[in-house]
Amino acid sequence: MTSRVHVGLSDRAYDIFIGRSTAEHLGDALAAGGKVTHAVLISDSNVRPLHGERLCAELRERVDRVDALTFPAGERSKSLTQFAELCEQMLRLGADRRTLVVACGGGVVGDLAGYVAASFARGVRFLQVPTTLLADVDSSVGGKVGVNLPGAKNMVGAFWQPAAVLIAIDDLATLPDREYRAGLAEVVKYGVILDEEFFAYLEAHVAEIDARDPAVLEQIVTRCCRLKADVVEQDEREETGLRAVLNYGHTFCHAIEAETEYGAFLHGEAVAIGMLCASRLAERRGMVDAETTRRQQQLLEQLKLPVACPGLELPRLLAAMMRDKKVAHGRLRLVLPTRMGHVELVGDVPEAEVLEAWGPALNVS
Amino acid sequence: MTSRVHVGLSDRAYDIFIGRSTAEHLGDALAAGGKVTHAVLISDSNVRPLHGERLCAELRERVDRVDALTFPAGERSKSLTQFAELCEQMLRLGADRRTLVVACGGGVVGDLAGYVAASFARGVRFLQVPTTLLADVDSSVGGKVGVNLPGAKNMVGAFWQPAAVLIAIDDLATLPDREYRAGLAEVVKYGVILDEEFFAYLEAHVAEIDARDPAVLEQIVTRCCRLKADVVEQDEREETGLRAVLNYGHTFCHAIEAETEYGAFLHGEAVAIGMLCASRLAERRGMVDAETTRRQQQLLEQLKLPVACPGLELPRLLAAMMRDKKVAHGRLRLVLPTRMGHVELVGDVPEAEVLEAWGPALNVS
Numbered sequence: 001m002t003s004r005v006h007v008g009l010s011d012r013a014y015d016i017f018i019g020r021s022t023a024e025h026l027g028d029a030l031a032a033g034g035k036v037t038h039a040v041l042i043s044d045s046n047v048r049p050l051h052g053e054r055l056c057a058e059l060r061e062r063v064d065r066v067d068a069l070t071f072p073a074g075e076r077s078k079s080l081t082q083f084a085e086l087c088e089q090m091l092r093l094g095a096d097r098r099t100l101v102v103a104c105g106g107g108v109v110g111d112l113a114g115y116v117a118a119s120f121a122r123g124v125r126f127l128q129v130p131t132t133l134l135a136d137v138d139s140s141v142g143g144k145v146g147v148n149l150p151g152a153k154n155m156v157g158a159f160w161q162p163a164a165v166l167i168a169i170d171d172l173a174t175l176p177d178r179e180y181r182a183g184l185a186e187v188v189k190y191g192v193i194l195d196e197e198f199f200a201y202l203e204a205h206v207a208e209i210d211a212r213d214p215a216v217l218e219q220i221v222t223r224c225c226r227l228k229a230d231v232v233e234q235d236e237r238e239e240t241g242l243r244a245v246l247n248y249g250h251t252f253c254h255a256i257e258a259e260t261e262y263g264a265f266l267h268g269e270a271v272a273i274g275m276l277c278a279s280r281l282a283e284r285r286g287m288v289d290a291e292t293t294r295r296q297q298q299l300l301e302q303l304k305l306p307v308a309c310p311g312l313e314l315p316r317l318l319a320a321m322m323r324d325k326k327v328a329h330g331r332l333r334l335v336l337p338t339r340m341g342h343v344e345l346v347g348d349v350p351e352a353e354v355l356e357a358w359g360p361a362l363n364v365s
Numbered sequence: 366m367t368s369r370v371h372v373g374l375s376d377r378a379y380d381i382f383i384g385r386s387t388a389e390h391l392g393d394a395l396a397a398g399g400k401v402t403h404a405v406l407i408s409d410s411n412v413r414p415l416h417g418e419r420l421c422a423e424l425r426e427r428v429d430r431v432d433a434l435t436f437p438a439g440e441r442s443k444s445l446t447q448f449a450e451l452c453e454q455m456l457r458l459g460a461d462r463r464t465l466v467v468a469c470g471g472g473v474v475g476d477l478a479g480y481v482a483a484s485f486a487r488g489v490r491f492l493q494v495p496t497t498l499l500a501d502v503d504s505s506v507g508g509k510v511g512v513n514l515p516g517a518k519n520m521v522g523a524f525w526q527p528a529a530v531l532i533a534i535d536d537l538a539t540l541p542d543r544e545y546r547a548g549l550a551e552v553v554k555y556g557v558i559l560d561e562e563f564f565a566y567l568e569a570h571v572a573e574i575d576a577r578d579p580a581v582l583e584q585i586v587t588r589c590c591r592l593k594a595d596v597v598e599q600d601e602r603e604e605t606g607l608r609a610v611l612n613y614g615h616t617f618c619h620a621i622e623a624e625t626e627y628g629a630f631l632h633g634e635a636v637a638i639g640m641l642c643a644s645r646l647a648e649r650r651g652m653v654d655a656e657t658t659r660r661q662q663q664l665l666e667q668l669k670l671p672v673a674c675p676g677l678e679l680p681r682l683l684a685a686m687m688r689d690k691k692v693a694h695g696r697l698r699l700v701l702p703t704r705m706g707h708v709e710l711v712g713d714v715p716e717a718e719v720l721e722a723w724g725p726a727l728n729v730s
Contacts, residue, residue: 080445080448080449080452081449083445084445084446084449087445087514087520087521088514088515091514091516091517091520118523119511119521119522119523120520120521121520122509122511122519122521122522122523122524122602122603123523123524123602144487146484146487149452149453149456150453151456152456154487155452155456155485155486156452156484156485157484157487158483158484158487158488158523159487159488237487237488238487
C-alpha cells in the first residue's frame with residue numbers, strides 16, 4: 001500500500017510519497033533533494049517526542065549530520081519573532097545553503113519551518129513531513145509558507161516548494177480526535193470545490209473514516225493531494241484566480257478565527273462553518289440549489305464538525321473579512337459553489353448579502 | 366541621453382531605465398508593474414528628504430494612493446526587527462497583494478524594502494529606485510533582497526525580482542564623496558571579472574569619473590547593469606556557480622566588514638581591499654600574472670579607494686571567511702581572476718594560501 005503524487009511545476013516539480021510509515025519512502029524523498037550532508041529537523045514541542053525523534057533516527061542512518069530544533073507548539077509560534085529565533089539557531093548550527101530543512105509536524109510547523117527554508121541563505125531545500133490530516137491534505141502541498149502578523153494570518157511568507165513531501169498514514173492513528181475531525185473539514189472541501197464523485201465517496205464511507213481505516217485514509221489523502229496538486233500546477237502563485245478556489249469557506253473562516261483570537265475553534269472547524277456560510281451566500285445569489293448546502297451540512301455533522309458559531313458579533317466579523325488577503329483594491333471577493341464539485345471566484349459581493357449569509361451560523365438557539 | 370537595459374528572466378523579466386531624472390521614466394516603470402492603485406514608498410531617514418519626497422510627489426501624479434514609510438538610515442536597520450516593523454506598518458496602511466512597493470535609496474533600502482516586497486502577502490510587486498552608485502550598479506539589479514543576522518550578512522532573504530529599476534544619474538551629484546568612491550569599487554569589479562575593455566575605459570576616464578561627468582556616468586552605469594544582467598540571466602539563483610563571479614573579492618570583504626563591525630569601511634571600500642587579496646591569491650596559485658593585480662591596485666588608488674586594512678587580526682578574519690554563504694559543505698570556495706576580464710570559482714583553497722594572500726593588506730607600515 002503506497003502511492004505517489006507528482007506535482008508538476010517545471011524546475012520546482014516534486015513528489016508526494018504516501019505510505020504507512022516515513023521509513024518506507026525516506027530514501028526516495030532524500031534522493032529528490034540532491035546530495036545531503038547536513039539536515040536540520042524542525043518540529044514543535046508536541047510532535048518532537050511523538051514523531052520527531054524517530055524521524056531523526058531514520059535520518060541519521062542516511063545523512064552525515066542531523067540536528068534538531070524545537071519550538072513551543074501552537075499558532076502563537078507562527079510569528080516573525082519565532083522565525084528570527086529559528087534562523088539564528090540555524091546559523092549557530094553552522095547551516096549553509098546546502099543544508100536540508102526537514103519540517104516535521106502539523107500546519108504550523110510546515111508553515112514556519114518552510115518559511116525558514118525559503119529565507120535562510122535566500123532559500124534552502126526542505127522536506128515536508130506532515131503529521132496531521134490537515135497538513136497531509138492541505139498545508140504541506142503547494143509551497144505556501146509563512147507566519148502571521150498581529151491580526152493578520154499568513155501575512156508574511158513566500159511560495160517555496162519542498163523537494164518532496166513524505167506522508168505516513170500511520171501517524172494519523174495517534175492524532176487527537178478533535179484535530180483529526182478538523183482535518184476532515186478540508187477533505188470535505190475538496191469534494192465540494194473540485195470533485196463531486198469524491199464527495200459521494202466520503203458520504204458513503206463515514207463509518208470507515210470514523211474508524212480511521214488506513215486503506216480508506218490512504219485513498220482520501222492521495223485523492224486530496226492529487227486535487228490540490230492539479231490546482232497548484234495551474235496557478236502556483238495564486239495569480240490566475242484558480243488557486244483561490246482552495247480558499248472556499250476561508251474568508252469566513254479567517255474572520256471567525258480572528259474574532260475568537262484563534263482560541264475557540266481549530267482551523268478546520270472554522271472552515272466547516274465558513275463553507276456553510278459561503279454555500280448559503282451562493283444560494284441567496286441563486287448560484288446553487290439548497291440541496292448542495294444541505295449535503296455539506298449533513299456530511300459535516302456526521303463527521304461531528306461544528307456548523308455554527310453562535311455569539312460572535314457580525315460587525316466585527318465583517319471588518320475581519322475585509323482584512324483578508326483576497327481583498328483586492330478594497331473589494332471583497334469570495335469563492336462560491338455553483339454546483340457540488342465546482343466553485344467560482346466572485347468579485348464585488350454586496351455587504352448586505354454577506355451579512356445575511358452569516359445569519360444561520362450566528363443565530364442558533 | 367537615456368538607456369534601457371533588459372533583464373531577460375522569462376516571466377520575471379524587467380527593464381532597467383537609466384536617465385537623468387526619475388521623472389523621465391517613471392511612467393514606463395509603473396506601466397511595467399500592471400495596474401497600480403496603491404504604492405508604498407520605503408526609504409531611510411537620509412534619503413527621504415533628499416529624493417523620497419520628490420519621488421512621492423511624482424508618484425502621486427500617477428497613482429491614486431501613495432503612502433511613505435521611513436526607517437533609520439544605516440546597516441543596522443537591515444535586521445529582522447526592522448523588517449517586522451515595516452511589515453506591520455504595511456498592514457496598518459491597508460496594503461494588500463496588489464500594493465506596489467517603491468524602494469528609494471541605497472543598498473540597505475533596496476535590500477530591506479525588497480525583502481518586505483518579497484514577503485508581504487507572500488510577495489508584491491516592487492520598483493527599485495537606487496540613489497547611490499553602489500545600488501545603481503549592484504544591489505538594485507538581480508533580485509537579491511534580505512537582511513542580516515547578528516554576525517552574518519544577508520543571511521535571511523529571497524530572490525525577488527523588481528518590476529522595473531529606475532536610475533536617475535543626476536541623483537549621483539549629491540552623493541557624499543566617500544560613498545561615491547565606494548560605489549566605484551564595484552564598477553572596477555565588473556571590469557576585472559567580465560570585461561577587460563571596460564576596465565581600460567575606466568583607466569582612461571579617471572578625470573571624468575572624478576568630476577562625475579554625467580555622460581561618462583551614464584556609460585558606466587549602463588555597462589555595469591548590462592554586465593550584471595548577463596550574469597543574472599544565466600544564473601538567477603546562484604546555482605550554477607556563474608553568479609558567484611559577482612562575489613569577486615567579497616569573501617575577503619565580508620570578513621573585513623564583520624571584523625570591523627561594519628564601522629571602519631564602507632562596503633565598496635572593503636570590496637577594493639578584498640579584490641586585491643583575491644588577485645594576490647590567484648597570483649600565488651599561478652593563475653594570473655602580477656600585472657593584473659598591479660593594474661587593479663593602480664586604478665583603485667587613482668580612484669582614492671583604500672587598498673589595505675592594517676591592524677586587523679588574521680585568525681579572526683579567517684574565521685569570519687568560513688561563515689560566508691559561499692562555504693559549501695564546510696569548504697572555502699573563492700572567486701579568483703585568471704586574466705583581466707575573467708574570473709573562476711575555485712573550490713578547496715588551502716588555508717595557508719589564504720593566510721598569505723591577506724599579508725600585504727594587513728602588514729602596511
